[in-house]
Amino acid sequence: MNKGTVLSTAFMGLAALSMMAVTSTTALSQEFNLRMQTHYAPETVSGKLAQGFIDNVEKMSGGRVKIEMFWSSAVVASVEGFDAAATGIIDGEMHGGAYQTGKNPAFQFVGDPMGGYDNPYELYSFFYNGGGREAANELYNAYNMHLVGWWAGGQEAMSSSKPLRGLEDLKDWKFRSPPGLETEIFAELGASPIVMDFTEIFTALETGIIDGADASSLANNVGLGLYDIVKHATFPGFHSMPVDHVTFNLDVWNSFPDDIKAIIDTATQALALQTTMTFDIANLEAATKLKSEGVTLYDWSPEDRAAFRAGAMRAWDGWAEKTPEAKALVEAHHDFLRRTGKIE
Structure with missing residues (x-):
């Protein structure tokens, strides 16, 4: 290789490095x-x-x-x-x-x-x-x-005028529910979900149209004033x-x-x-406040949580048949829940 070729090769290498530096600088800027x-x-x-x-x-x-x-x-x-x-x-x-x-x-x-x-x-x-x-x-x-x-x-909390100690207390329990999957899960477990607008919850609880409500987190429910009316809630939550x-x-x-x-x-x-x-x-602070005010909080047992999850899985399976994309996501969740011992 002669001197000219060596210089030419070196020049081309320097030019390539220079171009890379310019490209990198452009990307970074x-x-x-x-x-x-x-x-x-x-x-x-x-x-x-x-x-x-x-x-x-x-x-x-x-x-x-x-x-x-x-x-x-x-x-x-x-x-x-x-x-x-x-x-x-x-x-x-x-x-x-x-x-x-x-x-x-x-x-x-x-x-x-x-x-x-x-x-x-x-x-x-x-x-x-x-x-x-x-x-x-x-x-x-x-x-x-x-x-x-x-x-x-x-997790959100369920608020109720009646005790919600576990799965058995869902039988014939009338509550405000958003539409869709939740109504199917709770109805299958014996509850009576009633779909109504979020803004109607307070009046429906006051008048006894419903026994309870799925509204929001415990802290947000305090802000809504729900526990001025009802004195029972699930915490930590389990459903949504x-x-x-x-x-x-x-x-x-x-x-x-x-x-x-x-x-x-x-x-x-x-x-x-x-x-x-x-x-x-915020939820732990709300729980401390509510207990001091006489509101009873229910932390469901592992057995009741597992039974609720099994009911939810049955509703999931129905939704999985709606579209191929739903089926793929349900299967992905199932795989992970099995891997972590949440379901069999």
Whole structure:
């Protein structure tokens, strides 16, 4: 190899390295101005937690990612946020999968897998270590969306004018229920679910139209004033654990370099942990307050929880037959629940 060839080869190598450096620098300097929507108001507990997510993303990215949040469903109705992101009206959204069950019943099992898990940490384990992220994103990707992760406050509490010591007390128990899977689970176990709007709960309890209600978490139920009327509640809960999600338009997500994807994923995990801890504390404080005021709290036995889960699984199986996507997600949950000894 002559001197000219050596110099030429060296020059080409330096040029390639220089090009790689320029490309790397360009990627690291790329900025993203993102628009997202949530149904929460900024002054609520969940709104403040969502703001923490925004702050973390902006700080960890060194200002390369800026998020403009549209609070209180300011762009479109909450149920329309998913489609608004899928079609590019906004870049991402922080509502919940349960809003989309009308689109596909499979979303029930990413929005609130009722009866499946005892606390958010188990649900997070399914998502990150049990195949949940992959199974859920097969569903989301089909709608041009990417699911980054979940954030959950924990199990909701049942409020009642009668004792709710265990499964036997559900017999003929009339309660306010949201529509859908929950009504099927409780009806099959002998309760009498009555679908009514959230705003009607207080009056229905006062007048005795219902014996109890599925409203929200223990702390939120205190805020609603339910225990001024009824003096029994389940805590910790067992039946419903709705989750909110962090999603992005799939094309937008795929446009992010790997470091930005990692930053958003990490911020989502931090959001999940902070949300669960925040509501854990609020619910424990509420439980202490209610006990001092004469409200009886019922922590169901492992046997009653297992019996409720078995009833829920039977309803899940019916929903699994609705669409192939629902079947795939139900099977993913079943696999993880068997692996962790929750079901046989």
